[in-house]
Amino acid sequence: MIPRMAPEFLVPISAAVLFALWIMCRKPKKFPPGPRRWPIFGYVPIIFAQRAKDITSYLHKKYGRVVGLHVLNIPVVFISGLDEVREALLRDDFSGRPEYINISIFGGKSSGIILTSGDIWKLQRRFVLQHLRQLGLGKNTLEGIVQEEIRAMMIGIEEMSGGCENGYLYPVDFKALLGAVSINVLWHIVMGKRFDYRDPKFIQLMEAAKSIFNQNSQQIFFYNLFPFLAKLLPSSFGFQEFESSVHCLHDAIEGEMDSHKEVIDYDHPQDFMDIYLCEIEKQKDSLDRIFNVTQLKEVCAELFMAGTDTTTNNLSFAILNMILYPRAQRKAQQEIDEVIGRDRLPSLSDRDRLPYVEAIIQEVLRLSSVAPTAFPHSVVTSEKHVTFRGYHIPKGSVLIIDFYGVHHDPEIWKCPDMFIPERFLRKNGGDILNEAIYPFSGGKRGCPGETFARNNIFLILTSILQRYSLEVPEGQPLPSSDPIGNTVLFPKPFTVKVQRRF
Ligand code: HEM
Incomplete structure (x- = not known):
């Protein structure tokens, strides 16, 4: 039975409810313009209904380049436009990570690079940059590893297409092959070994990488806001799939670490994991022990998560644009023939002499914008708010920095949705346009x-173009260049007819 309320309480209780609703809908003073703040859920239902890049573009068109809204009670600020994005990336107080996200595989929010801030973040990040460089990042030693993978990929292309005896009859799904190359290169640099493409462990790892990134940002957001829901409804919102992919990566890294510990020679580290284990040993008596086994596992997981799908998807978009724009493909092949010829694989020292190939890569990075926004940043300050472009942005606000919008802005790019590598050639003003793209954030x-x-x-695309001509398979419609995905964009499935050039 519902208890009846005395009439004299009705007015004050209604007034209190209305007052509470008014408080919940109120925006902070000088908060950027944006949609109405709804009580309790805020903007959640609308966020769930759209893709991240579409929400950003809608808000930008409707409210301007700096837009504020609330998701539950969390202030979220969307930043679009070249000048605003550039300024936001340069600000130290915009370089935090939001509290609510927890995609950590091993150690919670205080380990690794992607989710951490402060000293842990600075030290782990610096260590990774310094040592990956020695192992191949930006140095020629990477070449040997990539070239080994390219040879394995060529065998894969021959097998999938039926090879020259069968006249390259069957269309090739490049995404799977490129995924295998990207994973193997990174695994090799970090763990010191590669997998055979048919190894069931490798197939499982590839599936896990795909699945972690197929989760869209809304699911991850939801997963972090309502962890109890993941336990209650494990098969909803992709939680179960996400968890099992995370476990697979977790187990693979633990296994590698155990075997590294058994055979490590501290005087002659062989790969990134060895180097990190040496650092742990060196610092074992220090009090803070910022370098420890949990950090090591998390950093490895993050390099793998951040580095494989992003690279694979950019390469897939490159292949897609090569079949959609055959003139650009032929021009690149002519340049490769003149500079490298056909008797050796491309090397990093060829890069300076292949400006058109470089322009193709830059245009792919712009047009596809595989990372349409930065990973969410947050405002770190000891004050209650910071000021940006005249607006007050509260401490702890989540910042969504929009790269897709900048990369497709008609005020910067002529025909922004067309693939035109020529715009990045120095003689056409390419140097200035290079300043306007942020595929890797900044x-x-x-x-x-x-x-x-x-x-x-560079090495993978140039090797493919050197050896094969790529076309849309006969009788098939032109594949769509419209991307799918959310946190990370990728092309809709497509296949390619390959033909050996020599
Ligand atoms: C074409 C490939 C790639 C693209 C487009 C890409 C793009 C990005 C973007 C947009 C961010 C977010 C930065 C921000 O939040 O402002 C990021 C962060 C990161 N990326 Fe990449 N990335 C790529 C490849 C890689 C590779 C190969 C690695 C590792 C070897 C890597 C490791 C990381 C890490 C560790 C972070 C977090 C940095 C931090 O929070 O300080 N990425 N990447």
């Missing part, structure tokens, strides 16, 4: 794997 949080990824993409 500033203090900028991607530490940029050089590694660029080198990889």
Whole structure:
């Protein structure tokens, strides 16, 4: 039975409810313009209904370049436009990570690089940059590893297409092959070994990498806000799939660490994991022990998560654009023939003499914008708020920095949705346009794997174009260039007819 309320309480209780609703809908003073703040859920239902890049573009068109809204009670600020994005990336107080996210595989929010801030973040990030460079990041030693993978990929292309005896009859799914190359290169650099493509462990790892990134940002957001839901409804919102992929990566890294510990020679470290184990040993008596086994496992997991799908998807978009724009493909092949010829694989020292191939890579990075926004940043300050472009942004606000919008802004790019590598050639003003793209973000949080990824993409794409002509398979419609995905964008499935050039 519902208890009846005395009439004299009705007015004050209704007034209190209305007052509470008003408080919940109120925005902070000088908060950036944006949609109405709804009580309790805020903007959640709308966020769930759209893709991240579409929400960003909608808000930008409707409210301007700096937009504020609330998700539950969390202030979220969207930053678009070249000048605003550039300024945001340069600000130290915009380089935090939001409290609510927890995609950590091993050690919670205080380990690794992606989710941490402060000293832990600075030291882990610096260590990774310094030592991956020695192992191949930006140095020629990477070449040997990538070239080994390219040879394995060529065998894969021959097998999938039926090879020359069968006249390259069958269309090739490049995404699977490129995924295998990207994973193997990174695993080799970090763990010192590669997998055979048919190894069931490798197939499992590839599936896990795919699945972790197929989770869209909304699911991860939801997963972090309502962890109890993951336990209650494990098969909803992709939680179960996400968890099992995370376990697979977790087990693979633990296994590698155990075997490294058994055979490590501290005087002659062989790979990134060895080098990190040496650092742990060196610091074993220090009080803070910022370098420890949990950190090591988390850093390895993050390099793998951040570096494999992003590289694979950029390469897939490159292949897609090569079949959609055959003139650009032929021009690149002509340049490769003149500079490298056909008797050896491409090397990093060829890069300076292949400006058109470089322009193709830059245009792929712009057009596809595989990372459409930065990973969410947050405001770190000892004050209650910071000021940005005249607005007050509260401490702890989540910042969504929009790269896709900048990369497709018609005020910067002529025909922004067309693939036109020529715009990045120096003689056409390419140097200035290079300043307007942020595929790897920038500033203090900028991607530490940029050089590694660029080198990889260059070597793999140039090797494919050197050896094969790529076309849309006969009788098939032109594949769509419209991307899918959310946190990370990728092309819709497509296949390619390959033909050996020599
Ligand atoms: C084409 C390939 C890649 C693209 C497009 C890409 C893009 C990005 C972007 C946009 C961010 C977010 C930065 C921010 O939040 O402002 C990022 C962060 C990061 N990336 Fe990459 N990345 C790529 C490859 C790699 C590779 C190969 C590695 C590792 C070897 C890597 C490691 C990382 C790490 C550790 C972070 C976190 C940095 C931090 O929070 O300080 N990425 N990347």
